[in-house]
Amino acid sequence: MSMVGDAISHSVLPGIVIAFFITGSMQSVWMLVGAGVLGVFTTFLIEFLHRQGKIQTDASIGVTFTWLFALGVILVTYYAGNTHIDQDCILHGEIAYVPIDLLYTSSGYPVGPKAVIVLSVLLVLILFFVIAFYKEISITTFDPSYAQSIGISTGKWHYLLMGFVSLTTVASFESVGAILVVAFLISPAASAYLLTTDLRYMLLLGAVFGVISAVGGYFLAYWTNGSIAGAMVTVSGVIFAICYLIVRLRK
Amino acid sequence: MIIQSENPALEVHDLTVSYDKKPVLWGVDFTIPKGALCGVIGPNGAGKSTLIKAIMQLIDIDSGYIKLFDRELDAVRKKVSYVPQRESVDWDFPASVMDVVLMGRYANLGLFKSPRKADKEAALKALELVGMESFRKRQISQLSGGQQQRIFLARSLTQNADMYLLDEPFAGVDAATEKAIVEILKNLADEGKTIIVVHHNLQSVENYFDWVLLLNLRLIASGPTKKVFTPALLEETYGGKLTLLAEVSELVKKGEFKAREKH
Numbered sequence: 001m002s003m004v005g006d007a008i009s010h011s012v013l014p015g016i017v018i019a020f021f022i023t024g025s026m027q028s029v030w031m032l033v034g035a036g037v038l039g040v041f042t043t044f045l046i047e048f049l050h051r052q053g054k055i056q057t058d059a060s061i062g063v064t065f066t067w068l069f070a071l072g073v074i075l076v077t078y079y080a081g082n083t084h085i086d087q088d089c090i091l092h093g094e095i096a097y098v099p100i101d102l103l104y105t106s107s108g109y110p111v112g113p114k115a116v117i118v119l120s121v122l123l124v125l126i127l128f129f130v131i132a133f134y135k136e137i138s139i140t141t142f143d144p145s146y147a148q149s150i151g152i153s154t155g156k157w158h159y160l161l162m163g164f165v166s167l168t169t170v171a172s173f174e175s176v177g178a179i180l181v182v183a184f185l186i187s188p189a190a191s192a193y194l195l196t197t198d199l200r201y202m203l204l205l206g207a208v209f210g211v212i213s214a215v216g217g218y219f220l221a222y223w224t225n226g227s228i229a230g231a232m233v234t235v236s237g238v239i240f241a242i243c244y245l246i247v248r249l250r251k
Numbered sequence: 252m253i254i255q256s257e258n259p260a261l262e263v264h265d266l267t268v269s270y271d272k273k274p275v276l277w278g279v280d281f282t283i284p285k286g287a288l289c290g291v292i293g294p295n296g297a298g299k300s301t302l303i304k305a306i307m308q309l310i311d312i313d314s315g316y317i318k319l320f321d322r323e324l325d326a327v328r329k330k331v332s333y334v335p336q337r338e339s340v341d342w343d344f345p346a347s348v349m350d351v352v353l354m355g356r357y358a359n360l361g362l363f364k365s366p367r368k369a370d371k372e373a374a375l376k377a378l379e380l381v382g383m384e385s386f387r388k389r390q391i392s393q394l395s396g397g398q399q400q401r402i403f404l405a406r407s408l409t410q411n412a413d414m415y416l417l418d419e420p421f422a423g424v425d426a427a428t429e430k431a432i433v434e435i436l437k438n439l440a441d442e443g444k445t446i447i448v449v450h451h452n453l454q455s456v457e458n459y460f461d462w463v464l465l466l467n468l469r470l471i472a473s474g475p476t477k478k479v480f481t482p483a484l485l486e487e488t489y490g491g492k493l494t495l496l497a498e499v500s501e502l503v504k505k506g507e508f509k510a511r512e513k514h
Contacts, residue, residue: 149333150358197390199345
């Protein structure tokens, strides 16, 4: 499951580039749509190769996302060499540019940093999705065949969930880059998983760890004068190490 | 030998299912009476689990139809409960025993509703029935195989269904759990509910079930246990499978069967 997030974070690349070709703009909304489509397509492809192609899940994830990412890299270098989309931006991102990249109203008045607004809207959507459909998401994840047997469509919820994962990935990669997004997708949740056995607390705790990583990482970067995204992920790694030690010592 | 029943709870007509163009069930055709406690018996790879999954529409079927209480599954879904194989889920999932048992109530809750007091009471009652009420706050990864199977059964019991389909409920469980589950299933059958169980152990078939399906790709027999659970039909079901034939001959030695007439 966590590796599917990893896969999506890479395979949305061609979607972003294609969205850029079609609209000719760097508008976040179109990039989100392009990436969202590719994200869901990735999960389809992974499932398809796994079920119809009869290959293991990890192999099908590996084949799918490396192939799509490679396609994206070729598209970027070949067609979009002199635009804002470059490999560096996509792979590493730069959070320090977030306050400069403003969103304007039609009359030209700045509303605020683009990434902050896009991610806030997404946050509200995701909170609604997780809280309102908590039981559907948890039952289809834990026991898909039982969920199916009581009439809850496993496929629908799986693809909705994965759709949100890809939207989140795309909305965040501008700031922290595609690779470090994976760290934020997995490590706060993994740390929380070590400490609690209740899914509700795990979700809350994971969010808290994410916030601590972000804020702590910012100050760490300020102090060391280093990469902000790198520092944030370092902090999340330290949190994971602490959680792991706590659990080991408790036993 | 296929004995049909009048006014059946389950009717499977000419069912064929295949994986990768290889048939796993071929022309299976039978009926099961209301209130039967039915064992589905056959060697590994005979299509027993596939049959249950086909009935629950979890896999595509190639031909035939299935009717439950004379209706399509979608019309009677709330009256039918499915207990999947224990190994089919990840028991490290962060959930408590109560969380899992409450899932049985999700079908009736609908979107946007969270479990209410009545749902929690139903879940507690089901946990009491399977003897697990003191475990309700326990994390599911800390359960033994038998305990896992009990809460799977409890989850289904909260559905108050009229038909229960259990996929290998006795695989890898302790003797006490097996006995407790059989007791519950017998009570349900006495209440007129129809129970269908995928089962492996030939020794216990006669004690547990009043109806038996013998399956090996094709349906070998279906009918009351006394009529169809015979050495001849068992031999036909298990064919050349030596280990299982040995099991049968053990039964014969024990005198539970008359010596085989053929040969």
